[in-house]
Amino acid sequence: MNRRNFVGRVTLGSVAVACAGFGKPVAASSASQVNVRFVGMMTFVERADRSFLVATPGQQAMHHLTHTPFLMARKGSAIAETFDMKPAAGVVPEAFDTTLIGSDASQFVYRSLDNTALDIVSGKSDQVENRADELGLMNRIAPNKRVRGNLEKWASSTISLRGGKLENSAAHPDAHKVWTFGGYQQRLTDAVNYGNVDHAPTTIRLTSAVDAMTFTAPVSEAVELWVISAAQPGSAVGEPTRLEHSQVIFDYLVDATPVVATCPDATGRLAPATELPFPKPTSASNGIIASESMSPPWSEICWMAAVLIGKPK
Secondary structure: OOHHHOOEEEEOOOOOOOOOOOOOOOOOOOOOOEEEEEEEOOEEEEOOOOOEEEEEOOOOOOOOOEEEEEEEEEOOOHHHHHOOOEOOOOOOHHHOOHHHOOOOHHHEEEEEOOOEEEEEEEOOOOOOEEEOOOOEEHHHHOOOOEEEOOHHHHOOEEEEEEOOEEEEEOOOOOOOOEEEEOOEEEEOOOEEEEEOOOOOOEEEEEEEOOEEEEEEOOOOOOEEEEEEEEEEOOOOOOOOOEOHHHHHHHOOEOOOOOOOOEOOOOOOEEOOOOOOEEEOOOOHHHOEEEOOOOOOOEEOOOOOEEEOOOOOO
């Protein structure tokens, strides 16, 4: 990691007090018609207008595992057709998301998100209603450190969220448990759901180089989409009570020594072996091919981080 390339723009810690209680559940609105489910390791950065930038880890070879960002949807769905999503041999959806245990793998299709951006706009307001209070609060985990100024350039993919709401979810049995970062403790999750509020019009735009595709959610139909950042494991099984894998999160920060989170109650997960969908090397927009190595069946939680600027005044 070449830290000389870092440019800080957001200081963590100066707004930690303001973040207290932010993201707590609020009064429920009607059920979402659009559900974009984020699973795996990524960082949610709150912007000044209360929209969010979501960044998946860049392909850094040092110190942590390589992450593969991709979209997943149900075969034959309108959004899968719009984004020209394809099946992938050997990919098992339930290996990434426990809510899909027992599902038919042949009924899912995929698209690489490497070197690709998504823009999701729901309703008329830019502000995202944040009810997800189990994102790892970097303002407290690494206080007084700074977010990379070139985050969007460094990330393998970015997703812009404007409007709608974020809520806690889980795709791993160790989600919702209390994890300790040195002297700081909090509950962590590895999945959040993003949805529209009161059936607000929602548009999802995918761009990659010269390619651009836009999907507008039909008023009368439910829409499901998964945004997954999956790790390609190494040879070691690892210790599920220690999140060694999460050093990648600290690569978002300047001179931040990684803190390994611990949870004595964590059990890890015995997941089915699966392939990971990979982009073709010529273009992320040309679809996917399957990898040559299967993931080992034991997995630790890939927790999600957040940088929040605090409550609105």
